[in-house]
Every structure is written in C-alpha cells, then in structure tokens.
Amino acid sequence: MTSIFAELEVNPFEDDVVTEPRRVSFSVEGLNAKPLERLITQFRSLTKGNLPRQPIVDQKAQLVVSPDRGYGKSHLLGRLFQAVGDQATLIYVRPFQDPQRVWTSILLTTVQELERSNQDGVESQLEAFSKGVLAHVTADHMSDGPVKNQPLVQDAVKDLRANPLTMLGHTSKSKVLINWMKTKLQDQSEIRKLASLLKSRHVELEGREAAWLRVLAGYAFTKADGQERDAALKWLRAEPLEEEEVKTLKLAAADNNARADSSAQEINELSRSRLKGLCVLASYYRPFVFCFDQTEFYGGNRALVDAFGRCIWDLHASFSNHLTIVTANATNWLQEVLPFMQPAYRDRFSAEINLEGINVDQAKELISKRLRDFQVDDAAALDFMGEGWLDAQFGSFAQLGVRDLLMRAAGRFRSLAAPSAKPPPRTSLDDLYAIEVNKIRANKALQRYSQDCLMWFVQVLAEGYEGVTVNKTDQRYFTVRWAWPDWSVYFAFEGGDHNARWRAIARDAIELGGPSRVAEAIVFRTPDLNAIPRPTWGAAKTVIEDAQRKGLRVAQLAVDEVCQLHAARELYSNALQGNINYVGADVLSWLKVHFEPWLKRYSGPMAERSPSVDEVVPIRVVPSARSRKRLAAPAGSMARELTKAQVGTVVEFVSAKKLVDINEVLKTLGDDSLKDGVLRAVENSPNLKAHPCPQTIYLQWRVA
Amino acid sequence: MAKEWDSFKLVEYVKAAGAKGRTKSKLQEKIPKVMRSQASSILGELKSSGAIRGPFKNRSDYYFAPQFAPTREQAEDVIEEPLRQAGTRLTARSDLEKKASGFHRTFFNDALASLKGEAKIVELQGGNKTTFYVHRDAVLEQLRLPSAVEPEQLATMPVQQATVTLDDIRPIYNTLKAEQGGISTVKIYDIMTRLGASKEDVHRILLREAKSGRVSLHPASTVKFPSDVMAAGIRLQGQADLLVTVVLKEDV
Numbered sequence: 015m016t017s018i019f020a021e022l023e024v025n026p027f028e029d030d031v032v033t034e035p036r037r038v039s040f041s042v043e044g045l046n047a048k049p050l051e052r053l054i055t056q057f058r059s060l061t062k063g064n065l066p067r068q069p070i071v072d073q074k075a076q077l078v079v080s081p082d083r084g085y086g087k088s089h090l091l092g093r094l095f096q097a098v099g100d101q102a103t104l105i106y107v108r109p110f111q112d113p114q115r116v117w118t119s120i121l122l123t124t125v126q127e128l129e130r131s132n133q134d135g136v137e138s139q140l141e142a143f144s145k146g147v148l149a150h151v152t153a154d155h156m157s158d159g160p161v162k163n164q165p166l167v168q169d170a171v172k173d174l175r176a177n178p179l180t181m182l183g184h185t186s187k188s189k190v191l192i193n194w195m196k197t198k199l200q201d202q203s204e205i206r207k208l209a210s211l212l213k214s215r216h217v218e219l220e221g222r223e224a225a226w227l228r229v230l231a232g233y234a235f236t237k238a239d240g241q242e243r244d245a246a247l248k249w250l251r252a253e254p255l256e257e258e259e260v261k262t263l264k265l266a267a268a269d270n271n272a273r274a275d276s277s278a279q280e281i282n283e284l285s286r287s288r289l290k291g292l293c294v295l296a297s298y299y300r301p302f303v304f305c306f307d308q309t310e311f312y313g314g315n316r317a318l319v320d321a322f323g324r325c326i327w328d329l330h331a332s333f334s335n336h337l338t339i340v341t342a343n344a345t346n347w348l349q350e351v352l353p354f355m356q357p358a359y360r361d362r363f364s365a366e367i368n369l370e371g372i373n374v375d376q377a378k379e380l381i382s383k384r385l386r387d388f389q390v391d392d393a394a395a396l397d398f399m400g401e402g403w404l405d406a407q408f409g410s411f412a413q414l415g416v417r418d419l420l421m422r423a424a425g426r427f428r429s430l431a432a433p434s435a436k437p438p439p440r441t442s443l444d445d446l447y448a449i450e451v452n453k454i455r456a457n458k459a460l461q462r463y464s465q466d467c468l469m470w471f472v473q474v475l476a477e478g479y480e481g482v483t484v485n486k487t488d489q490r491y492f493t494v495r496w497a498w499p500d501w502s503v504y505f506a507f508e509g510g511d512h513n514a515r516w517r518a519i520a521r522d523a524i525e526l527g528g529p530s531r532v533a534e535a536i537v538f539r540t541p542d543l544n545a546i547p548r549p550t551w552g553a554a555k556t557v558i559e560d561a562q563r564k565g566l567r568v569a570q571l572a573v574d575e576v577c578q579l580h581a582a583r584e585l586y587s588n589a590l591q592g593n594i595n596y597v598g599a600d601v602l603s604w605l606k607v608h609f610e611p612w613l614k615r616y617s618g619p620m621a622e623r624s625p626s627v628d629e630v631v632p633i634r635v636v637p638s639a640r641s642r643k644r645l646a647a648p649a650g651s652m653a654r655e656l657t658k659a660q661v662g663t664v665v666e667f668v669s670a671k672k673l674v675d676i677n678e679v680l681k682t683l684g685d686d687s688l689k690d691g692v693l694r695a696v697e698n699s700p701n702l703k704a705h706p707c708p709q710t711i712y713l714q715w716r717v718a
Numbered sequence: 719m720a721k722e723w724d725s726f727k728l729v730e731y732v733k734a735a736g737a738k739g740r741t742k743s744k745l746q747e748k749i750p751k752v753m754r755s756q757a758s759s760i761l762g763e764l765k766s767s768g769a770i771r772g773p774f775k776n777r778s779d780y781y782f783a784p785q786f787a788p789t790r791e792q793a794e795d796v797i798e799e800p801l802r803q804a805g806t807r808l809t810a811r812s813d814l815e816k817k818a819s820g821f822h823r824t825f826f827n828d829a830l831a832s833l834k835g836e837a838k839i840v841e842l843q844g845g846n847k848t849t850f851y852v853h854r855d856a857v858l859e860q861l862r863l864p865s866a867v868e869p870e871q872l873a874t875m876p877v878q879q880a881t882v883t884l885d886d887i888r889p890i891y892n893t894l895k896a897e898q899g900g901i902s903t904v905k906i907y908d909i910m911t912r913l914g915a916s917k918e919d920v921h922r923i924l925l926r927e928a929k930s931g932r933v934s935l936h937p938a939s940t941v942k943f944p945s946d947v948m949a950a951g952i953r954l955q956g957q958a959d960l961l962v963t964v965v966l967k968e969d970v
Contacts (some may be wrong), residue, residue, distance in 0.1 A: 079901060079902075079903070081902075081903045081934065081936040081963065081965050082903075082936040082937055082938065082939055082940070082963070083939045083940055084939075310940060313941075315737075316736060316737065316785060316786060317736045317737075343940050343941075344901050344902075344903030344963070345903065345938040345940060345941040345943075345963065346940050346941055347901060348898055348901055348903070349941045349943075350941065352898070352899060354785070360899060365900050366900055366901050366902060368902050368903075368965065370934075371934060373931075409954075410925055410928055410929045410954075411928050411929065411934070411935070412928065412929065412930065412931030412934075413931065413934055415936075485738065590940065591940060592939035592940035597799075597803070599799070600803075
C-alpha cells in the first residue's frame with residue numbers, strides 16, 4: 015500500500031480550499047443537501063411562470079453560515095452554480111475595498127463575470143443574457159404587431175420564447191431574424207415601440223430603454239473582438255464612450271451618460287444604475303445570482319461593514335430579479351460584522367442557512383473519490399481508511415468539518431507515503447504564496463483588472479512603509495496618496511481608455527506634481543486593458559506624454575505581476591477566512607516585507623528609480639532562483655493560445671501519464687513559453703485539472 | 719453663511735474619516751472663519767455631548783466619531799494577541815510597546831494593567847530588571863490545567879443527580895441564539911454563564927450529546943475571543959484548537 019502512495023507526486027487531499035466555485039466538480043451525497051435545497055427553492059421563486067415575468071423584488075439576502083472555517087461555503091456556491099447554471103446569470107463577488115465605490119466594484123465584477131462562459135455552450139453569460147432578452151422583446155413586438163394572428167408569426171413567437179439562444183444562433187434562419195431585429199433597432203419609431211413594450215412590462219430603465227436594447231444587440235450580434243462588442247462592454251461598465259463608439263452602437267448622444275469628468279461618486283452612482291438595469295432586464299430572461307463570498311475580509315473595518323450592509327439593503331430594496339447570497343463564518347459574523355451593522359441593514363438578511371459537518375459514511379465516499387481520481391484502487395483506498403483510522407478521526411463526534419477531515423487525510427497520506435519521515439513543518443508563507451500565484455496563473459479569469467486589489471495594495475500593503483502616511487484625498491481621480499513630509503505619490507484607479515478622461519487625469523497629474531515636482535501620480539494598467547495612450551489618439555497623446563514628463567506614470571503591470579498581486583490579496587483573505595494556518599496580521603506583515611521592492615519602486619521619484627519606470631522588476635516569488643525562473647511569465651504579454659494540434663498533444667500526453675509536471679508537457683511541446691497557453695487549454699478541458707504546488711503545477715487526467 | 723452653519727457638519731466630517739480621525743487643524747478649517755475663534759469651545763461642546771471623541775495625541779491632536787475612536791480594549795488586543803501567538807516565549811515590555819503604535823500608545827499602560835488585573839497575561843521579572851510577559855493560555859497549557867480533559871473520560875463519567883441535561887441547556891441556547899440574530903453557533907461560555915453550571919458539567923453533557931449527533935462543537939479558528947471565553951472551551955487531547963462554540967441540532 016505504501017508504495018502506491020509513495021509514487022504519487024501530489025497529495026490528493028491537499029486541495030482543501032475552494033477558490034473558484036465554478037471548478038467544483040464533485041459533491042458527497044447528502045452533505046449540506048438541505049442548505050443547497052433552500053437556496054435552490056429560493057431561486058425557483060424567481061423563475062415561476064412564463065417569461066417575460068413581472069420584476070420580482072423584496073428578496074432578502076440568503077445568509078449561509080458556517081460554524082467554523084472549512085464547512086464548505088464556497089463549495090456550496092459551486093454546487094448551486096451547477097444546479098441552476100443554465101437558468102441563472104451567476105456572479106461571484108470578491109470583497110470590495112473602497113466603501114465609497116461599492117457599486118463601481120460590483121459592476122466591474124459583474125461585467126467580468128458576465129463575460130465568462132456559460133453552461134449551455136453559448137460563448138458567455140452575457141451573450142446568453144442579451145440574446146435571451148432580445149428574443150423575448152422581439153416576441154413581444156411580434157405579438158403586438160399587425161400580423162400577430164398569422165400562424166407563421168405565432169410559430170416564430172413560440173420558438174423565440176422557447177429557444178431564444180437557438181433562434182438567435184448561427185443558422186440561416188437566425189440571420190434573417192437578427193437582421194430584422196437590427197433593422198427595427200435602427201428605426202426611431204420602432205425603437206420607441208420596443209421601449210414602450212419594456213415599460214408595459216414594468217421594466218423601467220430610467221428613459222434609456224432604447225440604449226439598453228442597442229447595447230445588448232451590439233454585444234449579442236457581433237464578433238467577439240469587434241469594436242461594437244468592446245463599446246457595448248464599456249457602456250455596461252458605466253465608462254464614457256468615444257464619439258465613434260457612440261456611432262458604432264447607434265446610440266443617442268444623451269445615452270452616453272458616463273461623463274469623462276465624472277467624480278468617483280458619480281461613477282459609483284451610474285454603476286448602480288447600470289446594475290439595476292441589468293437586474294430589471296432579467297425579467298425577460300435569467301435572474302441574477304449574486305454571491306458575496308469571503309465576507310471575513312470586511313470584519314473589523316467599520317466603514318466596509320457599513321458599506322456592505324448598505325449595499326445588501328439597497329439590493330433588497332431597489333433591485334429586482336436577483337438572488338443574493340452572503341456567506342460567513344459564524345464567529346466572524348457575530349464578532350466583527352453584525353455589531354457594526356445598522357439594524358435596518360441586518361433585517362435584509364434571511365434566517366441563517368447553517369452548514370453541517372461530514373459524517374463517517376460521507377467521509378468514506380469523499381476519501382475514496384479523491385483516491386480514485388489519482389488511480390488508487392478500491393482495495394488500497396479501503397486500507398487507507400482501515401485499521402480504525404477513520405473511526406479514530408471522528409472519536410467522540412458524529413461529524414467533522416470537511417476541511418478538518420481533508421487535513422487529517424492529507425496527514426495520513428504523508429505518513430503512508432513516507433512512513434519514516436518526520437511530520438512536515440507548517441507550510442511556509444513563501445510556499446503558500448507561491449501556490450496562490452500558481453492558482454491565479456492557472457485561472458485566466460482571476461487575472462483581470464481589479465481596482466479593489468490595486469487599492470488594497472496602495473492602501474493596506476503600503477501602510478507602515480518607510481514612514482509613509484496613506485490617506486484618501488478629495489481629488490477627482492487621484493484618490494489615494496502616499497505622503498512624506500516633502501514628497502507624495504498619488505494613485506488613480508482607471509480601467510477605461512476614454513481620451514477625455516485620460517486628458518483630465520493627465521492634467522490633474524501635472525497639477526499635483528506642481529512646478530517643483532513634489533509629487534508623482536501613478537495609474538496602474540493590467541494586460542487585459544487597452545494600452546494608454548492609444549495609438550489613434552492625437553491631442554490626448556500629447557497631453558499624456560507631457561504629463562509623463564512631469565510626473566504621471568502609467569504603470570503597466572505584466573501578467574506575472576498581476577498574478578502576484580492578486581495572489582497576495584487572496585492569501586491574506588485566506589488567512590482571514592481561516593483557510594491557512596496563519597493569522598491575518600502575520601500574513602500581512604509577511605506580504606509587506608515581500609512587496610517592499612514594489613513599494614520602493616512606486617514610492618520614489620521617477621528619476622531616482624532604477625530600473626526605469628516601465629521596466630518590469632523581477633519580484634521575489636519563492637526563495638529559490640530556480641522557482642523564480644519557473645514562475646516568471648513573459649512581461650506585459652497575454653498568454654499565447656495553443657493550436658488545435660498542440661491541445662491534442664497536451665491531452666494525449668496527460669491522459670497517458672495521468673499525473674504530470676507541466677514542465678514535462680512543455681518539453682514535449684518543445685516550447686517553454688507556452689506555459690500559460692497550456693494552462694488555458696487545461697481550463698477548457700473537462701478531463702484536465704491543474705494542481706498548483708509551490709514549485710510547479712501538476713496536471714492531472716480525470717475521467718469527466 | 720455662519721448663521722446657517724451647524725456643528726453637525728463637523729460631526730459628519732469627523733465620521734467620514736472613520737478610524738483615521740481628523741486633526742484639530744483640519745476641523746478648525748471646516749469652521750466658518752467668523753466662528754473660528756470659538757473652535758475650542760465648539761469642539762469641547764461636541765466632545766461633552768458625546769458626538770465626537772478626542773483629542774488623541776499622535777503627533778497632532780486627533781478627533782474621532784465615537785464608533786471609530788481608539789479604545790483601551792483595542793490596545794489590549796494589540797498586546798494580548800502577540801503574547802498569545804508567542805506561546806511560552808517571553809516577550810519584553812519594550813517589544814510590546816513597539817506593537818502599540820499610533821493611538822494605541824495612549825492606552826498602553828492602562829491596557830497592560832487591565833490585562834494583568836484580569837489575569838489574562840502574567841508579568842515576570844528578568845535578572846537585568848527587564849520585565850517580561852507571557853499569555854495565561856500558554857501557562858495553563860504547560861500545567862495542563864484544568865480544561866485539558868480526555869473527552870472520552872468526561873463523556874463517560876457517571877451522571878450524578880441534579881447534573882445538567884440537554885433540556886436545561888436548550889431554552890438558554892434558544893434565547894442566546896435569538897439574541898444574536900438567529901445565528902445558531904453559540905459560545906459555550908455564554909451557556910455556562912447563563913446556566914450557572916460548572917464547566918465540567920456543561921462539558922460533560924455537550925461531549926455526550928456530540929457523540930450522539932445532537933450537538934456539534936467547534937473551534938473559533940478565525941476570531942480572537944477574550945480569555946474567559948476561551949477558558950470555558952473544551953480541549954481535546956492531541957488537538958491544538960479549543961472547542962468554544964456549540965450548535966444544537968433542531969431536528970435530532
């Protein structure tokens with residue numbers, strides 16, 4: 015038995031934290047079945063009756079409570095995603111950082127989540143949502159028209175309502191329908207009719223009904239990389255559009271209501287309005303499911319708790335067609351959240367949905383499944399749990415926390431794999447961090463621009479660095495300041511690429527720097543955003559370049575750096591949630607030291623900095639140089655996708671090996687730079703799973 | 719403008735700063751020029767009405783909204799947590815003082831005295847007149863006092879007359895659950911205190927019922943409870959975490 019385990023390079027039980035609910039692939043029969051049932055029942059109350067429905071409001075946030083860490087909060091969300099995935103629009107919300115920009119953060123997350131793939135094979139949730147809404151609006155229009163009694167029209171209405179995604183798919187029949195719809199959306203009198211149809215169903219969009227329909231059509235009926243789609247996404251994110259983008263979407267000038275010179279509060283308010291619009295439009299298609307996970311992050315920060323409470327209160331009072339779920343550890347909720355939340359906000363949460371532990375029979379099922387996934391046969395699995403080991407784990411208790419069980423099983427695995435080895439020391443923060451970096455690297459969706467993460471870096475990680483005072487400013491864009499007696503660095507958080515806004519940012523940066531250059535102004539950009547200045551800009555480019563000479567810095571982060579930064583916040587959040595064996599304060603201290611090169615890089619005047627501004631400074635990820643080399647990604651570049659043939663090679667190689675180091679796969683492909691491409695292929699394959707470890711990533715073959 | 723000015727605006731301004739507070743000079747700037755000479759008395763009035771707290775010294779004088787003001791309890795946490803983390807390692811007073819930076823420094827001596835008074839920490843003298851501190855949990859653990867019990871032993875101890883039953887606990891548990899907004903994870907300490915029963919009796923019944931699945935017992939891995947709450951917890955041999963909360967199952 016020992017030799018079987020000794021041969022495995024990955025401990026099957028060490029993966030004991032769900033970072034990404036969409037990756038949940040297995041659940042033990044009966045475990046937390048009741049909480050899941052309650053959530054599904056609550057969701058069903060939003061899908062009663064035929065589409066389109068009246069907007070459904072007054073849904074309290076469902077509060078899922080775990081008695082301690084490791085009872086499966088995020089796993090439960092994953093199971094809910096599986097259960098309602100093709101009937102809901104699923105939004106997983108990580109903690110926001112700025113109490114004044116809650117809606118900006120949630121909207122950005124929502125649009126990013128909308129762009130993620132859908133269970134029913136449609137490219138993205140947003141494509142399904144927009145096609146679904148447009149199909150039902152069209153059906154309404156047809157049912158209201160002069161030829162509504164024609165059998166052909168009645169059949170088309172039925173088809174549109176029953177199969178909106180197929181009807182607006184890629185068939186020749188669909189093309190005719192789509193062209194017909196596009197014509198209607200360009201005709202002022204027709205669009206007024208369509209808008210009035212929305213109103214007749216109580217879908218109120220603050221007078222922007224026509225704009226919403228055109229934006230949804232701009233996304234639904236165009237190619238993935240097209241300008242129309244890009245413009246539609248910007249409008250949804252409450253970003254201002256350039257003139258040509260307004261024309262592309264055929265919007266009225268007034269519909270471009272995100273102004274270039276908006277303050278953070280105004281952007282937040284418009285973001286709320288956009289989110290409200292998406293929710294009310296869900297009357298025509300799939301309701302939203304908003305999942306607020308990792309709420310331990312807000313604990314102890316009164317302003318964040320208050321903002322979180324207000325957000326849930328507002329969702330309950332003003333937003334329709336959504337199920338909001340909040341997860342929490344009981345003690346954190348009671349000690350660090352509830353005491354600081356206004357009574358009016360507390361009333362917007364449901365009675366608790368309490369998670370339960372795993373019992374002996376369920377534990378057997380879970381352990382067997384984990385071992386089977388690694389080709390360990392049933393006899394060896396029985397031996398693993400035999401000799402009274404499993405019963406001894408439960409001892410005096412009928413149930414255990416799932417993570418507790420997995421941790422004990424991981425210990426059992428280690429002792430069987432290497433009986434004479436001493437118990438390993440607590441996993442170091444270096445290794446935990448490196449694992450987290452690899453987890454982010456293995457998941458493209460986690461590498462996208464996150465203003466919350468950047469704010470966390472400049473506000474929390476910078477605190478205490480070299481006598482800096484970190485404060486919020488009253489500036490329109492540069493809202494955070496690192497201040498020293500004779501030097502300041504300001505930070506703005508702008509993910510958009512509107513030239514007027516960037517001109518204003520540039521002017522503010524020049525003003526902050528002043529004639530004697532007492533300050534510098536930094537705006538971070540991530541690889542998924544358009545480069546600034548854009549090549550087509552004229553006057554704006556000149557202004558920005560002038561500002562760059564006078565202290566504006568557009569700090570372009572490489573993929574590798576984004577992974578490191580996002581991993582840092584995730585690691586800290588893991589500590590707060592009790593997912594790792596370190597307290598939050600210790601992790602924060604460690605991260606502050608670890609990120610000192612970053613702080614140094616961004617705190618000094620540009621002229622004194624070495625290496626130069628836009629050069630990527632190698633950041634220490636793990637202690638050894640070898641590991642650093644392995645973790646390094648091509649600076650500033652997005653991953654190269656594999657060709658079909660290369661994907662085939664990866665699948666064939668991993669299926670033959672069953673469990674293999676990604677570096678061996680890269681050797682087989684003959685190109686070390688394809689690491690991110692391989693990881694994208696793994697993400698897209700139901701048979702492949704990535705196991706991030708400190709030094710590398712193992713790829714596992716699984717029978718889907 | 720001065721006539722329209724309401725000192726409530728000042729309170730809102732302080733509140734908006736949250737835990738960072740506002741300096742006296744910033745507050746003075748918010749007072750209309752014609753009234754600025756009365757700044758001290760305006761701040762004094764707001765302070766005595768409880769609308770703001772301060773001044774707290776940290777280079778400048780800072781004022782806070784009551785809910786964000788630094789407290790002695792916070793300073794206690796700043797001292798207690800590193801001592802708890804240090805285990806049996808002794809921590810010098812000077813090292814503790816370094817932890818209490820910023821506004822916590824104001825409360826450092828009071829917080830230290832309070833923690834000593836409540837026997838949460840133990841003060842020791844070194845040979846060179848250095849004062850050291852250690853957390854009481856580390857001492858209790860070394861002495862194996864008295865919460866380190868074999869659960870099997872405790873759960874199978876003979877039940878004596880007039881001892882605690884689950885029926886005694888349930889109404890108290892339900893009240894506590896209602897008081898905390900329906901959250902069913904309740905502190906063993908709260909049950910013990912309300913019930914007025916001995917720790918051993920409460921532990922015995924909880925362990926017995928945990929075996930039958932009628933209750934579940936949990937550590938509190940993600941928050942820091944005061945030492946008296948921790949002291950009421952159940953320590954199982956071979957396990958690092960104290961079990962400090964309980965959930966009573968409704969349908970078992």
